[in-house]
Amino acid sequence: MRHWILAIAFTVTAIGPVAAQTTRELAYQLAETSIDDSFKSLKPVLDGAFDNLQRNAASSGKSDRSLEIFIEEMKNAFNRENFIKAIAEVWARDMTREELQQALEFTNSPVGKKFRTVSQSMKEPRNLMPIFLDACSRARARALNVGMNTAGLDAACSQFR
Known part of the structure; x- marks a missing residue:
């Protein structure tokens, strides 16, 4: 017990x-x-x-x-x-x-x-890359749309390719 x-x-x-x-x-x-x-x-x-x-x-x-x-x-x-x-x-x-x-x-x-x-x-940057690349593409299109030079943007975005 x-x-x-x-x-x-x-x-x-x-x-x-x-x-x-x-x-x-x-x-x-x-x-x-x-x-x-x-x-x-x-x-x-x-x-x-x-x-x-x-x-x-x-x-x-x-x-x-x-x-x-x-x-x-x-x-x-x-x-x-x-x-x-x-x-x-x-x-x-x-x-x-x-x-x-x-x-x-x-x-x-x-x-x-x-x-x-x-x-x-x-x-990890490789997993975020699609977001960066999309932002670069949209920023480039906007800049070109108003006639801006995109050389600086292109250089910055090249690191994400």
């Missing part, structure tokens, strides 16, 4: 934390599992935008130490942990507990892992 009670207690203890997860906890777990690669690619873009803001302010004579401090704080604030918290809050607010559980199960499944891996390949 004693072993039976221990087995039941162990089972309830083992299942308890999973079943007791709140919507917010599930959202945080999903964000932590799924956004790492997104954050790694977003962070340099954000840092570059802040650097541009600082350079533009400096070149226009509107930069001061308070702006520099603000930019430093913004760069520090956009860290992985804050990014996860922000996304988790949105998901917890806009998704049900059941939806989050399903998303987490998918994310951790073999298909979900492969989906994330394949999705990351979209960062």
Whole structure:
């Protein structure tokens, strides 16, 4: 009888934390599992935008130490942990507990892992080439339509061929 009670207690203890997860906890777990690669690619873009803001302010004579401090704080604030918290809050607010559980199960499944891996390949220039080539073609047509010289555009677009 004693072993039976221990087995039941162990089972309830083992299942308890999973079943007791709140919507917010599930959202945080999903964000932590799924956004790492997104954050790694977003962070340099954000840092570059802040650097541009600082350079533009400096070149226009509107930069001061308070702006520099603000930019430093913004760069520090956009860290992985804050990014996860922000996304988790949105998901917890806009998704049900059941939806989050399903998303987490998918994310951790073999298909979900492969989906994330394949999705990351979209960062590779060769996979984005059709977009660049289309933009070059449309820009060239527009420039020629108004009689512009396209030598600079052609040189820039040649790197995408």
